[in-house]
Amino acid sequence: MRALRRPVGVTGVVLLALVLFAAAFGPVLWGERATAVDTANLLAGPSAEHWIGTDNLGRDLFARVLVAARLSILLALAATAIAMVLGLLLGAAPMLLGRRLGRLVTASVNVLVAFPGLLLVLFFAVVFGVGARGAALAVGLAGAPAFARLCHTLIAGVSERDYVAAARIAGVGRARMLRRHVLPNIAEPVIVYATMTAGAALLTFAGLSFLGLGVQAPDYDWGKLMQDGLNGIYVHPLAALGPGIAVVLAGLAFNLTGEAFAAGPRRTHVLPPAGPPSPATAPARNSVLSADDLRVTIPGPNGPIHAVRGVSFSVGDGEAVGVVGESGSGKSVTALAVAGLLEPPVRVQAGHLAVAGEDLLAPGAHRRLGTSLAVVFQDPMTSFNPAHRVGPQLAEVSRFHQGLGRRAAFARAVDRLRAVRIGDPERRARQYPFEFSGGMRQRAMIGMGLMGEPRLIVADEPTTALDVTVQRQVLELLADVRRDTGAALLLISHDVSVVTDVCDRVLVMYAGRVVEELPAKDLRALARHPYTRALVAAVPDMETDLDRPLAVIPGLPVDPVDVPAGCAFAPRCPLADDHCRTVAPPLRDGVACHKAGEAP
Amino acid sequence: MSALTFHEVSVRYGAHTVLHEVSLEVPAGRTVGLVGESGCGKSTLARAAVGLAPITSGSILLDGRPVPTRGRRPVQMVFQDPYSSLDPRMTVGESIAEALPGRPSRQDRQSEIARLLTLVHLDPARAADLPGQLSGGQRQRVALARALAARPQVILADEITSALDVSVQGAVLNLIRDMRRDLGLSMLFISHNLAVVRYVADHVAVLHAGRIVEHGPAARVLGDPRHDYTRHLLASAHPLKEHT
Ligand SMILES: Nc1ncnc2c1ncn2[C@@H]1O[C@H](COP(=O)(O)OP(=O)(O)O)[C@@H](O)[C@H]1O
Numbered sequence: 001m002r003a004l005r006r007p008v009g010v011t012g013v014v015l016l017a018l019v020l021f022a023a024a025f026g027p028v029l030w031g032e033r034a035t036a037v038d039t040a041n042l043l044a045g046p047s048a049e050h051w052i053g054t055d056n057l058g059r060d061l062f063a064r065v066l067v068a069a070r071l072s073i074l075l076a077l078a079a080t081a082i083a084m085v086l087g088l089l090l091g092a093a094p095m096l097l098g099r100r101l102g103r104l105v106t107a108s109v110n111v112l113v114a115f116p117g118l119l120l121v122l123f124f125a126v127v128f129g130v131g132a133r134g135a136a137l138a139v140g141l142a143g144a145p146a147f148a149r150l151c152h153t154l155i156a157g158v159s160e161r162d163y164v165a166a167a168r169i170a171g172v173g174r175a176r177m178l179r180r181h182v183l184p185n186i187a188e189p190v191i192v193y194a195t196m197t198a199g200a201a202l203l204t205f206a207g208l209s210f211l212g213l214g215v216q217a218p219d220y221d222w223g224k225l226m227q228d229g230l231n232g233i234y235v236h237p238l239a240a241l242g243p244g245i246a247v248v249l250a251g252l253a254f255n256l257t258g259e260a261f262a263a264g265p266r267r268t269h270v271l272p273p274a275g276p277p278s279p280a281t282a283p284a285r286n287s288v289l290s291a292d293d294l295r296v297t298i299p300g301p302n303g304p305i306h307a308v309r310g311v312s313f314s315v316g317d318g319e320a321v322g323v324v325g326e327s328g329s330g331k332s333v334t335a336l337a338v339a340g341l342l343e344p345p346v347r348v349q350a351g352h353l354a355v356a357g358e359d360l361l362a363p364g365a366h367r368r369l370g371t372s373l374a375v376v377f378q379d380p381m382t383s384f385n386p387a388h389r390v391g392p393q394l395a396e397v398s399r400f401h402q403g404l405g406r407r408a409a410f411a412r413a414v415d416r417l418r419a420v421r422i423g424d425p426e427r428r429a430r431q432y433p434f435e436f437s438g439g440m441r442q443r444a445m446i447g448m449g450l451m452g453e454p455r456l457i458v459a460d461e462p463t464t465a466l467d468v469t470v471q472r473q474v475l476e477l478l479a480d481v482r483r484d485t486g487a488a489l490l491l492i493s494h495d496v497s498v499v500t501d502v503c504d505r506v507l508v509m510y511a512g513r514v515v516e517e518l519p520a521k522d523l524r525a526l527a528r529h530p531y532t533r534a535l536v537a538a539v540p541d542m543e544t545d546l547d548r549p550l551a552v553i554p555g556l557p558v559d560p561v562d563v564p565a566g567c568a569f570a571p572r573c574p575l576a577d578d579h580c581r582t583v584a585p586p587l588r589d590g591v592a593c594h595k596a597g598e599a600p
Numbered sequence: 601m602s603a604l605t606f607h608e609v610s611v612r613y614g615a616h617t618v619l620h621e622v623s624l625e626v627p628a629g630r631t632v633g634l635v636g637e638s639g640c641g642k643s644t645l646a647r648a649a650v651g652l653a654p655i656t657s658g659s660i661l662l663d664g665r666p667v668p669t670r671g672r673r674p675v676q677m678v679f680q681d682p683y684s685s686l687d688p689r690m691t692v693g694e695s696i697a698e699a700l701p702g703r704p705s706r707q708d709r710q711s712e713i714a715r716l717l718t719l720v721h722l723d724p725a726r727a728a729d730l731p732g733q734l735s736g737g738q739r740q741r742v743a744l745a746r747a748l749a750a751r752p753q754v755i756l757a758d759e760i761t762s763a764l765d766v767s768v769q770g771a772v773l774n775l776i777r778d779m780r781r782d783l784g785l786s787m788l789f790i791s792h793n794l795a796v797v798r799y800v801a802d803h804v805a806v807l808h809a810g811r812i813v814e815h816g817p818a819a820r821v822l823g824d825p826r827h828d829y830t831r832h833l834l835a836s837a838h839p840l841k842e843h844t
Pocket residue numbers: 298299300305306307325326327328329330331332333334560
């Protein structure tokens with residue numbers, strides 16, 4: 001019901017309530033008035049007694065418009081119901097009938113969707129004959145193909161989900177699958193679409209009745225009233241316009257309501273005013289990245305999310321620094337802040353945040369950074385535009401930042417693809433991202449970062465979606481690139497072994513803070529923070545003792561909306577005491593723990 | 601518990617052959633680890649055993665008889681993505697109940713759900729929760745409980761820990777080992793992580809480009825690999841060791 005917070009939604013829902021009220025109670029409240037013949041006032045114009053005049057029998061037109069609401073709305077809803085049921089059946093055909101028959105149905109639907117809707121309506125209206133029932137069938141049938149296509153797409157999306165496969169394996173039949181798993185999960189968009197279709201059906205009906213193909217006397221809907229009023233349009237325009245306005249208002253009511261719900265809840269969450277800013281500080285010397293007291297706050301439905309809560313670190317020229325921690329610990333948000341990719345309403349605060357000498361807290365920093373920063377994300381499919389070929393996408397970087405011409409930029413793109421060891425780069429540069437395997441896309445993404453001369457590469461889980469052999473190739477490639485270009489690396493991963501193998505230094509994050517910072521080679525044996533130790537112990541390696549259960553970290557990670565006072569790790573820490581629970585330990589000598597190094 | 605046997609199974613999609621006459625046995629009460637890089641056909645092999653992938657030739661047998669691929673399967677599967685494997689609109693209890701055989705009374709159903717949730721180390725009160733209220737690791741445990749609800753002879757676990765945080769992965773792996781010990785489950789455990797496979801599997805099979813290239817006791821295959829590809833995999837398991 002969050003749609004109701006939007007003005008459009010409120011207008012739609014109020015209008016719809018009025019229209020439905022007229023449809024429900026119109027005939028009861030105004031039925032008598034609408035049929036009362038007033039021979040003294042035949043075809044009269046608007047007056048205090050007859051707001052929009054009377055018809056040729058002297059019946060009050062305003063009352064007739066209100067009474068006609070019921071038939072108009074009922075017919076529109078009936079047609080929508082027909083379209084929806086047929087559409088659902090056709091859309092579910094591939095699932096109910098099996099692949100082959102289903103494909104036939106889908107192909108036919110696609111042909112029908114291509115026909116102009118009005119043509120279909122008129123065709124069916126003639127086939128089913130003049131009258132309300134025929135018109136309802138015609139409008140319903142004509143609306144079915146579009147519905148079928150929507151349902152087909154939605155159902156196909158749901159059918160791919162593993163829970164459908166799991167239900168099949170558990171022996172759930174097709175009909176039950178549709179009822180229990182598919183329909184509930186597509187209901188929302190279907191209902192929204194049906195609401196909008198009802199609005200359109202209303203207009204179509206008015207059109208059909210107006211043309212004499214729909215409702216026949218003595219019944220009347222808005223279209224019929226419009227037709228009747230047409231004769232006197234020059235003398236009493238309101239007689240035709242009145243029902244027309246009713247059609248428009250009712251159509252709007254359906255459409256606005258549907259649209260408001262389709263647009264979904266708008267985020268109206270706002271952050272409370274910022275606390276006192278961190279005192280401005282100067283970036284560390286000889287560093288390509290320097291952050292002091294970095295804080296990132298994201299507006300969330302249940303209050304501000306404190307994703308990063310005061311992180312200070314620097315990356316020296318050419319250094320490789322790793323960041324590890326559980327999901328939700330703020331690693332990715334830190335990476336996004338460093339890449340200058342966070343925008344309001346997300347709030348970024350820091351004493352300073354500088355990359356390659358550029359102050360990222362000043363506006364336009366991302367652009368000024370140009371190519372001195374390269375970014376690689378976990379899923380490169382989302383980083384490439386799927387509609388463009390890979391080569392030109394790489395070339396774009398050089399054209400934008402280095403002002404190269406089209407041809408020179410493309411040549412550089414091919415050269416960079418070769419540099420990241422993509423075989424046959426000329427051909428590959430002309431392919432689309434989906435023609436690349438996951439590992440190749442990841443290398444192409446690194447290639448894009450190398451279009452310029454990066455001083456820092458930020459890589460967020462660059463190998464998580466890849467398997468061991470490809471993962472190794474990507475990591476080797478990053479190592480080679482660093483050797484060749486001298487670029488520094490900020491490598492984010494939840495995989496402790498990847499980070500220890502690639503990096504010089506490691507930051508361990510928990511609940512938006514760095515809890516330990518140490519040389520990578522010391523991570524396994526010399527960690528002092530209980531969390532770091534637990535994290536390392538939880539990962540099986542090729543030497544893990546097979547006779548003992550794996551170490552686990554009890555409990556759940558901290559909810560960043562509600563970070564406890566004191567040490568955030570205390571609820572899961574075997575060493576925690578009352579002091580830990582009240583006083584947050586500062587990061588001192590590379591570790592933030594009151595009992596650093598103590599044995600549990 | 602029963603043995604699951606793949607006998608010269610081939611799977612072809614159009615012109616592309618995904619599996620070439622794969623033969624593999626999951627002995628009764630044992631866990632077989634299946635390793636190999638993504639796209640080599642690991643998931644296809646598992647899906648074929650539950651009728652989710654069409655086999656072109658060969659046969660899949662459960663204790664010598666063709667494994668049923670309709671109705672409630674005696675072979676159950678747990679999937680990789682914890683965010684896609686539970687219906688977001690069904691409570692944990694409803695998801696599990698759906699897999700229960702027969703038509704148990706309301707009371708039997710509830711006690712069985714509670715038993716299964718306890719078995720996977722979840723609080724039975726969780727039965728009323730929707731998946732949205734659970735973490736990834738908890739969801740994966742529910743998926744496991746649902747698979748167990750169907751009283752399976754064999755469980756296929758397809759990369760069930762790869763989407764999880766390392767801190768949670770350990771708990772799920774411990775659970776898998778407990779269940780093998782307590783229930784004597786036969787299991788095909790698919791993973792690209794060799795250390796994980798080493799920890800849970802008795803046997804290891806290595807799949808490369810749709811063919812089994814090596815197969816044997818876990819300690820032997822991982823300790824003394826005979827096939828070049830297995831060596832290559834093992835070397836990759838320590839990324840960049842020779843670099844640093
Ligand atoms: N766009 C976003 N909207 C709302 N919350 C977000 C958004 N991005 C991240 N968060 C939240 O910020 C916290 C830190 O997330 P993240 O940096 O992605 O963690 P990590 O990378 O360590 O897994 C999490 O609680 C996450 O849900």
